[in-house]
Amino acid sequence: MTNxxxxxxxxxxxxxxxRIVEHKDFEYLSVELLNEEDGTTEILMRLNxxxxxxxxxxxxxxxxxxxxxxxxxxxGHLSPTERADLFNDDDV
Known part of the structure; x- marks a missing residue:
């Protein structure tokens, strides 16, 4: 079981x-629902x-x-770090 x-x-x-997955020599972005009880996932979307x-x-x-x-x-409720993360602003 993967953690x-x-x-x-x-x-x-x-x-x-x-996560990025490979299928038939193509890479896809897999968006999955995690069942934390047993570590299994259910694919919600696979995007090219x-x-x-x-x-x-x-x-x-x-x-x-x-x-x-x-x-x-x-x-006014954002920390400088949160503001930088939100706006991709490295100067904050």
Whole structure:
């Protein structure tokens, strides 16, 4: 049994693992639901390069929208490290 650790936990509390997998000589991004009791995973999505770029773009749009909408409400609650991580700002 592999001792997998989740890459993140979604808003519904599901433990999510992401990893690069190879299948038929192609690499994919596998997004999987982790069952922490037995260490097994269930594939939620397997993305090729094109799909991953589209997903990345969708995440970027969501982040830009959410940050713009809520910046005034939460910016004061972020640490300098969190702010740097959120905005990819190495100068903070």
């Amino acid at each position: 997998l650790k989740p890459n993140f936990t979604d808003v519904d509390g599901r433990k999510i693992v992401t 390069m094109y799909d991953a770029k589209k997903m990345g773009s969708a995440c970027d749009v969501f982040l830009q929208h959410t940050v713009a909408k809520n910046f005034g409400n939460f910016s």
